[in-house]
């Protein structure tokens with residue numbers, strides 16, 4: 092069966108890449124391209140919409156798709172418990188619709204998050220560093236926030252005390268942003284695409300996990316797996332790991 096796919100944020104870096112991936116997939120057909128100012132309407136009679144826009148627009152776009160009975164795969168960052176609950180409430184009224192929201196569709200990034208959660212309880216210290224292209228409008232990245240949350244959750248479950256840090260003075264921001272007690276540092280550098288390092292330390296050893304997306308092509312297998320998977324997953328799914336059965 093051919094799935095009809097609409098792309099929201101079609102003029103953006105990710106939107107353009109998704110259109111190319113959909114057009115190259117034998118089992119998918121492009122139903123429509125939508126960007127800022129366009130009326131989403133019935134989304135070109137799509138089965139699935141793929142949404143890569145901006146944090147301030149994504150919730151309204153997703154709610155529109157759900158109301159139209161169109162499944163959605165969402166890569167846009169900036170989701171909060173409150174906005175996720177609004178999606179859950181909309182899905183309760185449209186129980187056959189599936190919404191997949193994932194902070195990162197690159198397989199290696201999903202694995203890095205999983206490995207970081209596994210390693211978290213064994214180390215005293217942890218720091219997350221994310222590195223991106225300078226056109227990115229949000230910081231820290233959605234992936235880094237999710238990584239820090241997963242690490243914090245695993246440390247809490249294992250009763251790991253707060254990481255040691257004697258810093259008593261210095262410039263504001265020098266120790267990064269605190270996400271659930273985990274320091275997260277954001278680098279913006281021309282030439283980069285999307286990268287993350289997770290540093291763990293204990294007496295006498297460190298462990299570094301690093302993932303690099305050198306090209307937005309790296310996100311496409313995950314996005315297409317999401318498109319094919321979401322049609323059989325009614326309700327809200329957060330994270331590609333659910334689709335990959337990790």
Ligand SMILES: NC(=O)C1=CN([C@@H]2O[C@H](COP(=O)(O)OP(=O)(O)OC[C@H]3O[C@@H](n4cnc5c(N)ncnc54)[C@H](O)[C@@H]3O)[C@@H](O)[C@H]2O)C=CC1
Pocket residue numbers: 099100101102103104105106125126127128143144145146148152165166167168169193194195196197233310
């Ligand atoms: N989950 C993942 O694997 C990935 C997520 N991202 C996230 O995806 C989002 C988009 O990233 P990029 O494509 O690099 O940004 P971009 O700035 O290149 O593209 C965003 C597009 O959305 C459009 N847009 C803005 N408001 C809109 C609205 N109300 N309705 C429809 N379109 C609207 C803009 O005009 C623009 O064309 C960001 O939040 C980014 O962090 C990016 C890469 C991978």
Ligand SMILES: O=C(O)C1=N[C@H](C(=O)O)C[C@H](O)C1
Pocket residue numbers: 168194195223227228231232233234235284285286
């Ligand atoms: O804006 C980007 O480029 C990316 N955004 C996502 C994020 O904030 O985590 C995913 C990936 O890092 C690329």
